[in-house]
Amino acid sequence: MSDLTVNEITSILEGLIENPYMFYVIVDSDGIISSINQTYLDILEMKKEDVVGRNILDITPSSGLPEVLRTGRMDKADIWTVKGRDTIVTRVPIIKNGKIIGAIASSLFLDMSGAKILMKKLQETEKEFTAILEGLIESPHMAYVIVDKEGYITVMNQTFLDILEMKKEEVIGKYVLEILPHSKMIEILKTGRVDKADIWPIRGQDTIVTRTPIIKHGKIIGAIGHSLFLDMSGAKILAKKLQETEKELSLYRDEVSQIYSARWIFDDLVGCSQEFLAVKSMARQLSYSISTILITGESGTGKELFAQAIHNGSERKNWPFVRINCAALPENLLESELFGYEEGAFTGARKGGKPGKFELAKGGTIFLDEIGDMPLTMQTKLLTVLQEKVVERVGGTTPIAINVRVIAATNRDLEKMVENQEFREDLYYRLNVVGLNIPPLRRRMDDIPLLVNDLIHRINQCLKTDISGIEPEAIDLLQEYSWPGNVRELENLLERAINLALMHGEQLIRMEHFPSLNQKNKDKKFAKIEILDDGQSSLPQLIEKIEKQMIIQYLQESGGNKQQTAKMLGIHSSALYRKLSKYGLE
Numbered sequence: 001m002s003d004l005t006v007n008e009i010t011s012i013l014e015g016l017i018e019n020p021y022m023f024y025v026i027v028d029s030d031g032i033i034s035s036i037n038q039t040y041l042d043i044l045e046m047k048k049e050d051v052v053g054r055n056i057l058d059i060t061p062s063s064g065l066p067e068v069l070r071t072g073r074m075d076k077a078d079i080w081t082v083k084g085r086d087t088i089v090t091r092v093p094i095i096k097n098g099k100i101i102g103a104i105a106s107s108l109f110l111d112m113s114g115a116k117i118l119m120k121k122l123q124e125t126e127k128e129f130t131a132i133l134e135g136l137i138e139s140p141h142m143a144y145v146i147v148d149k150e151g152y153i154t155v156m157n158q159t160f161l162d163i164l165e166m167k168k169e170e171v172i173g174k175y176v177l178e179i180l181p182h183s184k185m186i187e188i189l190k191t192g193r194v195d196k197a198d199i200w201p202i203r204g205q206d207t208i209v210t211r212t213p214i215i216k217h218g219k220i221i222g223a224i225g226h227s228l229f230l231d232m233s234g235a236k237i238l239a240k241k242l243q244e245t246e247k248e249l250s251l252y253r254d255e256v257s258q259i260y261s262a263r264w265i266f267d268d269l270v271g272c273s274q275e276f277l278a279v280k281s282m283a284r285q286l287s288y289s290i291s292t293i294l295i296t297g298e299s300g301t302g303k304e305l306f307a308q309a310i311h312n313g314s315e316r317k318n319w320p321f322v323r324i325n326c327a328a329l330p331e332n333l334l335e336s337e338l339f340g341y342e343e344g345a346f347t348g349a350r351k352g353g354k355p356g357k358f359e360l361a362k363g364g365t366i367f368l369d370e371i372g373d374m375p376l377t378m379q380t381k382l383l384t385v386l387q388e389k390v391v392e393r394v395g396g397t398t399p400i401a402i403n404v405r406v407i408a409a410t411n412r413d414l415e416k417m418v419e420n421q422e423f424r425e426d427l428y429y430r431l432n433v434v435g436l437n438i439p440p441l442r443r444r445m446d447d448i449p450l451l452v453n454d455l456i457h458r459i460n461q462c463l464k465t466d467i468s469g470i471e472p473e474a475i476d477l478l479q480e481y482s483w484p485g486n487v488r489e490l491e492n493l494l495e496r497a498i499n500l501a502l503m504h505g506e507q508l509i510r511m512e513h514f515p516s517l518n519q520k521n522k523d524k525k526f527a528k529i530e531i532l533d534d535g536q537s538s539l540p541q542l543i544e545k546i547e548k549q550m551i552i553q554y555l556q557e558s559g560g561n562k563q564q565t566a567k568m569l570g571i572h573s574s575a576l577y578r579k580l581s582k583y584g585l586e
């Protein structure tokens, strides 16, 4: 406004204000009227030309404008009677470059009948409010006290009086600390803070107390304290229920953390062969990352152990490790197991729904075992989840964000499955961000002595036995076998051997305690001879044929490990090398 002249302001206002319920007058710095609207002229019963150019005091002797011109102060909402009608007048100085160059008076006309209706409504509302307040104050479930700004009690309801076993006249007008020595009301008066839902004992009963200052015109004029009284019998039932629920909850929590936890750590993974150590060190590295991992390897090689160790070596170790066997469930169940379901999603759906494994694994790791056996339609759904990082429960519509590391495992040849269109190629690449291949036991026969000792120790603990060890010949026997069932098979055979040893009253495991292995080794050798005996070869030729066949067979069984093959053949490795070159098998 300060950049405009009085005349400019006048013309703007003249254009704007043609409101019959508003009147205004503008004067310059000398109090000379420069503009006036029709509404005001009608009140004065004068014409514009008789008013403009004259001093405001000539027209309205009691005008407040000269005072505004003198002081530069604004008059907000002054009640002003014009021809017997009350109006609210606002007077504003017009200031330009720090100087008062004029003033405006404008007023909103109040129609008095309207004002009366307003007043009546206000009174009614007030009555209603008072009734509500009284109702509240007299509520038997609520204790109430009000103090004035000095801390003297002005109101106390019957409930509070009953608790204190006092009469109204004994408390009203008393200093609050005299009646309630530990009251915090004085602090509220001093600080103006609000205490919402404080737990406070009143006569030995814990109650929920709220304390609020009463503020008028920015000043604290008192304070209210009220408490919600719990019916004690109800409260006790509630408390009992709460305790029971808490117990139940902690039981579930324990159960969940027991079920969904990983046991194995890297130190438990036994092996000293080059191949095994390389895989172990790679897995250790992977535990620091969050990438999805695909663990491949034959059945019983320790894929799940590796997955657990990776989880336990990661930052997620205190969160769940949730395993799901994708081969064990039919397709429809697999979906609800993985993603959960909402109440009423299908007949038999549990009330309240059920979280899926992805939800349960929140913050942790989900281990998708036997991923190669997942049906194609589920593969598509899994791919979407991995891409979008949200799951939707079966029958639900709300997406749930998941923060889960995925480790998948399979003993199947996924690449071949992709070729045969039995496994989605895009899912394969999404899972195989990092691949970890656990070598079969026959490719790392050097691990056998260590593994055997570790397994004997574990089986001893489990069966509460005390087998002292194993004889070297038995170890040799174990190292000659091809272990199609890998470490799991070794574990089973050892357990059987321990039982046999104990039955014979022995503490040491010997070759004889592996009858099936002895038999298998014999069968294998006989089988080869039978196949090779064509009845036409001379003896030296036949011997050479047998030798060549055996070398090929053992090489295959040991995964090309020559040292291992030599051991299986019972010859020195240099002899094996000579024979390899003799038969063109290098």
Ligand SMILES: Nc1ncnc2c1ncn2[C@@H]1O[C@H](COP(=O)(O)OP(=O)(O)OP(=O)(O)O)[C@@H](O)[C@H]1O
Binding pocket: 268, 269, 270, 271, 297, 298, 299, 300, 301, 302, 303, 304, 305, 306, 369, 410, 411, 454, 487, 488, 491
């Ligand atoms: N390096 C190891 N050190 C100690 N024990 C091992 C090792 N590898 C495997 N085992 C033993 O072998 C058993 C089988 O391991 P695991 O279940 O992890 O194999 P897997 O490859 O996941 O098998 P599957 O493909 O059948 O699910 C384990 O219970 C464990 O006792």
